[in-house]
Amino acid sequence: MGTSWSNEEEKGSSSQQQQAHHQPVYHSDSEALVARTSQNPGLHTPLISKNNSHHHHVNEPNNKELAKRVQLKLPHNFEAIIKDINSDSPVDRSSSEKLYEQLHVGVFLNGRMKKYWVDKKGNNCFMVFADGLKITWAENPTHWYLHTTQTSDHGNITIAQLRNVAWLEVHGRLHTTHLTPGVTYQVAFLIMLEYASYGWDVPVNFRLTLPNGNKQEHKENFNEKPKGEWLRIPAGEFKVSSPENVGEIEFSLYEYDGGSWKKGLIVKSAIIEPKY
Structure with missing residues (x-):
C-alpha cells in the first residue's frame, strides 16, 4: 500500500x-x-x-x-475538489444549510485516502491519510503495517505503523489550487510514538517544499516526545497568494543518514489547514 x-x-x-x-x-x-x-x-x-x-x-x-x-x-474550487468524492459520502445540495453542515464535518475523497472540510471562516482544509502518502517500504509488511482502524473523529481510516526500517521516508503532495487564496496555511504531520519505540537517537527531518522550489526544514528529536499520544508536528507554512506558489506542495518526514533501525512510529495523516 x-x-x-x-x-x-x-x-x-x-x-x-x-x-x-x-x-x-x-x-x-x-x-x-x-x-x-x-x-x-x-x-x-x-x-x-x-x-x-x-x-x-x-x-x-x-x-x-x-x-x-x-x-x-460555494467554497473555493469546490466543484473540482469534490469530483473525486467517495461514493459513501455524496454531497447533499438540497439546501445551503445541509451542504454547509456536511462540509463542516467533512467528506472523503479518493477512496477515503483524503478528507476535505470547510472551517468556520469558509476556508478549505485537507487531511491526507497514510494510504494517500508515499511511504518507502510500505509495501513490505516486515517494515510497515498499513491497516484500517476506527477513529472517533474520522471513522475508518488507514494508518501506517512502523515495524522496522533504517531508511525512514514519508512524502505527501497537494495542489495549491485546492486551497483558499489569501490564507496562510500550515502543513503538519499527525503521528504517535509507541511505548516500545526505539532507534530515534538521530533527529527526524520535517520539510515543506513549495511550488517555486523553496524549502522549509527543521529537525525533531523523537526521544524527547511523549509516547502513546497523537502529536502534531509542523512541516512548514505558506500563504496562498503569490503566483510563483501555484502548483504542488510536497511535505515530508525522513531520516536515513543515521543508519539506525527504527521502530514504533505510527503515521496517521498529514493535515493542511489555515494557521490559527
Whole structure:
C-alpha cells in the first residue's frame, strides 16, 4: 500500500422575477449558487392577502434580504475538489444549510485516502491519510503495517505503523489550487510514538517544499516526545497568494543518514489547514 500521488440589476417583468425563484442562477465567478425554491421552504415568496394586495410590498423582502436568503457562496474550487468524492459520502445540495453542515464535518475523497472540510471562516482544509502518502517500504509488511482502524473523529481510516526500517521516508503532495487564496496555511504531520519505540537517537527531518522550489526544514528529536499520544508536528507554512506558489506542495518526514533501525512510529495523516 502507500499510494503514489498522486450576482444584475433588476430588469424585466415580474414574471422574470418569479422565474428566478424557481431556477438556479450561476454568477460570473462560477462559485455562487442560487438554491431552488422547491428545495428550501425558506425561499418561498410570502403569501399575499387578496384584500391587501396593494400593500404587498410591505411583506416582500428587499433586495439585500432576498440575496442573503437565496445566494450560497460555494467554497473555493469546490466543484473540482469534490469530483473525486467517495461514493459513501455524496454531497447533499438540497439546501445551503445541509451542504454547509456536511462540509463542516467533512467528506472523503479518493477512496477515503483524503478528507476535505470547510472551517468556520469558509476556508478549505485537507487531511491526507497514510494510504494517500508515499511511504518507502510500505509495501513490505516486515517494515510497515498499513491497516484500517476506527477513529472517533474520522471513522475508518488507514494508518501506517512502523515495524522496522533504517531508511525512514514519508512524502505527501497537494495542489495549491485546492486551497483558499489569501490564507496562510500550515502543513503538519499527525503521528504517535509507541511505548516500545526505539532507534530515534538521530533527529527526524520535517520539510515543506513549495511550488517555486523553496524549502522549509527543521529537525525533531523523537526521544524527547511523549509516547502513546497523537502529536502534531509542523512541516512548514505558506500563504496562498503569490503566483510563483501555484502548483504542488510536497511535505515530508525522513531520516536515513543515521543508519539506525527504527521502530514504533505510527503515521496517521498529514493535515493542511489555515494557521490559527
